[in-house]
Amino acid sequence: MKKFDKERLLLAVAGPVIALVLAIALTSVVLLASGKNPIEPYQLMLQQLPFSxxxxxxxxxxxxxxxxxxxxxxxxxxxxxxxxxxxxxxxxxxxxxxxxxxxxxxxxxxxxxxxxxxxxxxxxxxxxxxxxxxxxxxxxxxxxxxxxxxxxxxxxxxxxxxxxxxxxxxxxxxxxxxxxxxxxxxxxxxxxxxxxxxxxxxxxxxxxxxxxxxxxxxxxxxxxxxxxxxxxxxxxxxxxxxxxxxxxxxxxxxxxxxxxxxxxxxxxxxxxxxxxxxxxxxxxxxxxxxxxxxxxxxxxxxxxxxxxxxxxxxxxxxxYDKEIATIMQGLIVFSVVISYAAVRQWGLRRQQRRVGAELAAAAIAAGATNTKKEVAAR
The missing domain is CATH 1.10.3470 (ABC transporter involved in vitamin B12 uptake, BtuC)
Structure with missing residues (x-):
């Protein structure tokens, strides 16, 4: 049975989540700059969800x-x-x-x-x-x-x-x-x-x-x-x-x-x-x-x-102008590029550190084995 890769799942989810958070933050900045409430538009849209x-x-x-x-x-x-x-x-x-x-x-x-x-x-x-x-x-x-x-x-x-x-x-x-x-x-x-x-x-x-x-x-x-x-x-x-x-x-x-x-x-x-x-x-x-x-x-x-x-x-x-949703959609696309690049670099660094740690552990194990052989030879 294939082992569940938690790190891979984390990397897969991190990109979209970061993109959404960044898009919401940037949209809120746009609302603040125009003198509008940065939270209320999201509340108003979420209130529409229960309607069939x-x-x-x-x-x-x-x-x-x-x-x-x-x-x-x-x-x-x-x-x-x-x-x-x-x-x-x-x-x-x-x-x-x-x-x-x-x-x-x-x-x-x-x-x-x-x-x-x-x-x-x-x-x-x-x-x-x-x-x-x-x-x-x-x-x-x-x-x-x-x-x-x-x-x-x-x-x-x-x-x-x-x-x-x-x-x-x-x-x-x-x-x-x-x-x-x-x-x-x-x-x-x-x-x-x-x-x-x-x-x-x-x-x-x-x-x-x-x-x-x-x-x-x-x-x-x-x-x-x-x-x-x-x-x-x-x-x-x-x-x-x-x-x-x-x-x-x-x-x-x-x-x-x-x-x-x-x-x-x-x-x-x-x-x-x-x-x-x-x-x-x-x-x-x-x-x-x-x-x-x-x-x-x-x-x-x-x-x-x-x-x-x-x-x-x-x-x-x-x-509020309904174009706020369009702005948010555009910012999501913009944020996707940034977030995925950041997540990819983070994943590469983690992989490099893991490979380095495995190589170091292998080197230590090999050194310990050689030491035991030298002791046994004496």
């Missing part, structure tokens, strides 16, 4: 964040920075909405087809960056940033009235999807709301992510290539193929990010469909240290800040 409708909103939002963050984390584990998750997820959502509006199969076929369309679209868009990297050496950061911009233009074209766009009031949509493609959720009543049915898909993806990375040969090859392409190649791993495969899988997962909302609520893609999800996912993946459990906690935290912050607008006698 807020809890449902947090869970629904967290499911989207979680899937997108898994896509980012897959790239990180391969030492790839897939900054194009936002474009991949939006393009996948619009193409899924178009197919769903023009295809009406029975539900047991319609939903799998829509899931495949989303995954194929996301994989295709991420695969462009992957091909450019392995064939031309183009940085995936540059390629995916440019692809985000192109995705926005493609979405604008797709939603034109003479293509697949449908005018609804002042908003351009892709039309309402066939009901056979709607994914039912858990209805908790009109005053509480409905938990998206694809929340369970997010959970399954998290389990699959852990199993593949930690219990399969492919996962080992992926992590080994991310750690050192040279070492991986020496053990027979095709590094370029792994890079392309990782980008394709990351894009496929990113393509699923918008489906909890699309198939569970809006049933159409419109100009009001949320953007920026992919960039938020980067901070969540960093805070969660690319671990499915850590990403889940970080997703819930981010969703809580999003959904509880509107209460700040109604505070009395002095209202």
């Amino acid at each position: 409708d807020i809890q449902v909103l947090i869970i629904n939002q967290a499911s989207m964040y979680y899937i997108a963050a898994l896509a980012v984390a897959l790239g990180f584990r391969m030492n790839l920075f897939n900054i194009g998750v936002d474009g991949q997820y939006r393009l996948a959502a619009v193409m899924t909405a178009v197919v769903g509006a023009h295809l009406a199969l029975p539900g047991f076929l319609q939903i799998p087809v829509l899931l495949l369309v989303a995954m194929a679209t996301g994989a295709f868009w991420a695969g462009i960056a992957g091909v450019l990297k392995v064939t031309r050496g183009v940085s995936e950061v540059v390629a995916t940033i440019m692809l985000n911009a192109i995705a926005t233009s493609v979405i604008g074209y797709v939603t034109l009235a003479d293509v697949w766009g449908v005018q609804v009031g002042n908003n351009m949509t892709t039309g309402t999807m066939a009901k056979s493609g709607w994914v039912p959720g858990i209805d908790l009543g009109p005053e509480v709301g409905e938990i998206y049915g694809l929340v369970f898909l997010a959970i399954l993806l998290g389990v699959a992510y852990w199993v593949v990375l930690n219990r399969t040969r492919f996962g080992f090859d992926l992590r080994a290539t991310g750690a050192s392409e040279t070492a991986a190649a020496a053990s027979g791993v095709n590094a370029k193929r792994m890079v392309l495969t990782a980008m394709l899988i990351s894009g496929a997962v990113a393509g699923l990010s918008g489906l909890p909302l699309l198939l569970g609520d809006t049933h159409t893609y419109s100009l009001s469909f949320p953007s920026g999800l992919g960039f938020t996912a980067i901070g969540i993946a960093l805070l969660g240290r690319n671990n499915p459990g850590g990403i889940a906690v970080a997703s819930l935290l981010w969703a809580f800040l999003d959904k509880a912050s509107p209460a700040l607008d109604y505070a009395t006698p002095v209202a």
